[in-house]
Amino acid sequence: MSVTRKKIRLLNVRIDDYTVQELLEKLNKGVLVTPNVDDIMLHQRDKEFHEMANQAEFSVCDSRVAMIAAKLRGFPIKETIPGSSFFPKYCDYHAKDENVKIFLLGAREGVGLKAMERINTRIGREIVVGAYSPPFGFEKDEAECERIVEILKETPANVVLVGLGNPKQTKWIFKYKDRLPNIDLFMALGATIDFEAGIIKRAPTVFQKLALEWLFRLVHEPKRLWRRYFVKDMPFFVLLFKQMLGLYKDPWATKDN
Numbered sequence: 001m002s003v004t005r006k007k008i009r010l011l012n013v014r015i016d017d018y019t020v021q022e023l024l025e026k027l028n029k030g031v032l033v034t035p036n037v038d039d040i041m042l043h044q045r046d047k048e049f050h051e052m053a054n055q056a057e058f059s060v061c062d063s064r065v066a067m068i069a070a071k072l073r074g075f076p077i078k079e080t081i082p083g084s085s086f087f088p089k090y091c092d093y094h095a096k097d098e099n100v101k102i103f104l105l106g107a108r109e110g111v112g113l114k115a116m117e118r119i120n121t122r123i124g125r126e127i128v129v130g131a132y133s134p135p136f137g138f139e140k141d142e143a144e145c146e147r148i149v150e151i152l153k154e155t156p157a158n159v160v161l162v163g164l165g166n167p168k169q170t171k172w173i174f175k176y177k178d179r180l181p182n183i184d185l186f187m188a189l190g191a192t193i194d195f196e197a198g199i200i201k202r203a204p205t206v207f208q209k210l211a212l213e214w215l216f217r218l219v220h221e222p223k224r225l226w227r228r229y230f231v232k233d234m235p236f237f238v239l240l241f242k243q244m245l246g247l248y249k250d251p252w253a254t255k256d257n
Helices: 020-026 037-045 047-053 064-072 083-093 111-123 142-154 168-179 192-197 205-209 213-220 222-232 235-244
Strands: 006-010 013-017 030-033 102-106 128-132 159-163 185-188
Touching: 006 064, 013 037, 020 083, 030 168, 037 047, 037 064, 037 235, 047 168, 064 235, 083 111, 083 185, 083 192, 102 111, 102 142, 102 192, 111 128, 111 192, 128 142, 142 168, 159 168, 159 192, 168 185
Parallel strands: 030 185, 102 128, 102 159, 159 185
Antiparallel strands: 006 013
C-alpha cells in the first residue's frame, strides 16, 4: 500500500501527517521522532538538535496541544501519535514478524529489563532481544558511548528504541547511527520504556482527548515538570501567534532560506 505524507511546518519543525496505521505500514528504515511542545521549543534554542531532528525520515505529532496549534494555522493533522502509545501498537503489528527484533536503550537500571519481560510476555515471543540502561551523564563519556555502540553492533536487534529524553536521545542517534548498519530503525521515544515497565502510567483517555495529558503528568511529577511546562514551553504560544500573523522568524534560518 502506497502512503503519501503531507508535510506541515509548525514554527520551524516538520510534522509528517500520518495516521497510526499509515505509519505502521511505512515505518521500516530510518529515524522516527515524535515532536511535542517541549521538543518544538528545543528547536528554537538548540541549533544542533534542530538540524538533526529535522533530518529524521519520520517526524510525527506527539502532542494534542501541537495538533490544535496546527489546526489553528489551517493545517489539520489526522492523528496525534504519542510514542508511548505508538510503541505497543508497533509491537502488536510485528508480533508474528520474526525479522523485527528490538533493543531498548534508556531508563534507569533494571527498568529496561522489566519492560522487555512485560513486552515479550504480552506479544508471545522474544520481540525485544536486549536492554541497556546507560549511567547518568553517559553522553559526555566517550568510552561509555563506545561501549553502547559495541553492544548494539553485537545485538541481533534491527530496531532500537532510544528512551533518553530530548535533546539527548536525538543527538545520540544521529552521532552514532552511521556506525550501526545492522540497525534499520531508530525510534526516539522518550519515557516509553518507563511506560512499558509500568513505572509511569499514561493519563486517562479523557485527559488525552482534552489535551490535558501534560496536567496529569504535572500532578504526578511536579518537581521535575513544572519548570518545563511553565517556563520553557510557555513561549510556544507567543511564537505560534507570531507565526499566524506572519511575524515568526526561524532563529536558524539563513538569508538564503
